[in-house]
Amino acid sequence: MLMASSYPEVLSHFEDKHVVTIATGATCAYLGDERNLREFLVADEAVRWLRRIGHTALFLLIDDSMDPLNFRQLRVAVNKDEALIEKYKDCCGKPISRLTDPWGCHESYAAHFEEELMDRLHRLDCHPTLITTAKLYERGVYKPYVRTALERYDEILEFLRTRFQGYEPEKLFWVLCPQCGYIHETDIEYIKDGNVCVYCHACEHSQLIPIDEIEGKLNWKLDCAARWALFKIDAEPFNKSYLEPQSGSFVVAQALSQEFFGGHPVLPLLYGVVKMEKQFGGQLLSSLPSTVFRSLLVERPASDAKISKELMITTASRYVVMPGVSFLDFIKQLLPMWLVTPETLTPDQRELVAHGISFSRYFLDTEVRLQLPTPEQFEGEQIAVLNLIHVLLNRVLPLRQRTDLTWEQFQEKVKAIIDSLGSHKGPALHRLRLIVGQEQGLPAARFLYMLPMNYLQLLESILKLYLQCAQHTARNNQDESEDDDSNGARHLRVA
Numbered sequence: 001m002l003m004a005s006s007y008p009e010v011l012s013h014f015e016d017k018h019v020v021t022i023a024t025g026a027t028c029a030y031l032g033d034e035r036n037l038r039e040f041l042v043a044d045e046a047v048r049w050l051r052r053i054g055h056t057a058l059f060l061l062i063d064d065s066m067d068p069l070n071f072r073q074l075r076v077a078v079n080k081d082e083a084l085i086e087k088y089k090d091c092c093g094k095p096i097s098r099l100t101d102p103w104g105c106h107e108s109y110a111a112h113f114e115e116e117l118m119d120r121l122h123r124l125d126c127h128p129t130l131i132t133t134a135k136l137y138e139r140g141v142y143k144p145y146v147r148t149a150l151e152r153y154d155e156i157l158e159f160l161r162t163r164f165q166g167y168e169p170e171k172l173f174w175v176l177c178p179q180c181g182y183i184h185e186t187d188i189e190y191i192k193d194g195n196v197c198v199y200c201h202a203c204e205h206s207q208l209i210p211i212d213e214i215e216g217k218l219n220w221k222l223d224c225a226a227r228w229a230l231f232k233i234d235a236e237p238f239n240k241s242y243l244e245p246q247s248g249s250f251v252v253a254q255a256l257s258q259e260f261f262g263g264h265p266v267l268p269l270l271y272g273v274v275k276m277e278k279q280f281g282g283q284l285l286s287s288l289p290s291t292v293f294r295s296l297l298v299e300r301p302a303s304d305a306k307i308s309k310e311l312m313i314t315t316a317s318r319y320v321v322m323p324g325v326s327f328l329d330f331i332k333q334l335l336p337m338w339l340v341t342p343e344t345l346t347p348d349q350r351e352l353v354a355h356g357i358s359f360s361r362y363f364l365d366t367e368v369r370l371q372l373p374t375p376e377q378f379e380g381e382q383i384a385v386l387n388l389i390h391v392l393l394n395r396v397l398p399l400r401q402r403t404d405l406t407w408e409q410f411q412e413k414v415k416a417i418i419d420s421l422g423s424h425k426g427p428a429l430h431r432l433r434l435i436v437g438q439e440q441g442l443p444a445a446r447f448l449y450m451l452p453m454n455y456l457q458l459l460e461s462i463l464k465l466y467l468q469c470a471q472h473t474a475r476n477n478q479d480e481s482e483d484d485d486s487n488g489a490r491h492l493r494v495a
């Protein structure tokens with residue numbers, strides 16, 4: 001079967017097609033965890049590849065908002081809120097687009113979760129166009145397809161039986177009961193003279209509905225077939241469970257589309273399944289910067305991804321969040337110091353800090369703490385070495401204040417300053433690394449460039465005070481020893 005399992009394959013497939021439409025599907029009955037995001041991100045990445053070389057690429061997210069709510073979805077959606085479960089449990093079986101928003105902020109239950117999903121995707125820099133199928137049905141957009149499905153009901157069933165042996169759909173069309181509003185327990189008894197006889201098990205009513213007035217939704221495979229034809233969709237991501245070549249959902253939908261709806265071939269984009277322990281749910285989004293999260297899911301789209309602590313740490317060490325600094329290095333080296341001066345951080349930096357704190361907690365099992373410079377960090381060091389650090393800071397600070405310096409120019413100047421420090425250069429840099437928590441971290445010029453300005457100023461002030469005290473003590477000691485000398489006693493004192 002023709003499919004694409006990499007972005008270059010998508011490009012070569014659509015080489016001669018200027019406008020390419022890629023669709024994805026969802027049922028916005030709850031928000032769910034990170035696993036279901038891969039489909040959208042892989043599609044979005046394919047769209048980016050196409051746009052980069054000049055194609056016009058359209059990206060749709062189609063919410064099956066005529067799908068009935070089920071109890072499992074409800075529990076997840078309301079986060080096991082007993083009162084809401086009680087209030088909505090009798091709604092299970094009705095289309096999510098026909099239910100009120102449990103929190104009252106949107107026009108329907110479906111609209112609430114559509115917006116939550118779109119918000120989540122926007123934060124990942126993924127911007128599909130939302131299509132909600134309930135509106136399409138309401139506007140009658142699906143009418144020709146529904147009519148075909150109902151008028152050629154037996155023919156379609158026969159086609160499926162012959163072409164896909166062993167596959168028998170439960171129903172081709174789910175009728176929405178006009179009496180009680182449930183969609184999950186209606187059966188089509190017979191179709192005759194443009195009317196459909198429907199029996200609803202929920203309200204135990206039997207009724208005759210004209211085909212043109214019938215409400216409901218097509219069986220999922222027929223719906224796929226219809227939307228492919230309707231929106232001229234060229235590609236859609238599927239995981240391998242849909243792509244079984246004999247009678248997988250994709251093959252069935254493709255055959256139905258071409259046989260009954262005048263459809264064209266659709267290219268499936270194979271994406272691997274994301275497996276994850278339940279406990280990680282929500283933690284990936286909170287712990288990884290959006291660019292890193294995205295890379296984790298869109299690189300090697302066709303391989304399955306098993307999320308583990310090890311994979312998360314490897315991922316954090318592989319992706320940079322600023323030039324030359326991986327996310328893991330950021331967490332270990334810069335984050336504690338950024339926390340010293342939160343008011344100076346830009347919104348992007350604050351977001352990075354929030355992700356870093358969360359990553360550290362969930363995946364490194366440590367809480368990030370502030371690392372303010374303290375005089376204790378200078379104890380036991382030679383005054384000459386500390387003096388040299390002070391000199392270094394005093395010369396670096398004005399450079400940091402200059403807005404005209406590029407990183408390369410700054411680096412060059414700092415290197416020159418360091419080279420001029422003389423024989424105590426080594427011990428001074430070593431002590432400075434200890435103080436700022438960069439024992440095996442970034443090169444000195446780099447951390448002097450990246451540490452918050454206020455932090456460096458604070459360090460300089462504390463060091464200055466410490467050196468003044470030390471000088472003062474030394475002078476006093478000297479005075480005392482001179483006094484002692486005058487008394488004729490000789491004590492050896494160490495300053």
Ligand SMILES: [Zn+2]
Pocket residue numbers: 101103104105106111112
């Ligand atoms: Zn809402």
Ligand SMILES: [Zn+2]
Pocket residue numbers: 177178179180181182200201202203204205
């Ligand atoms: Zn009913």
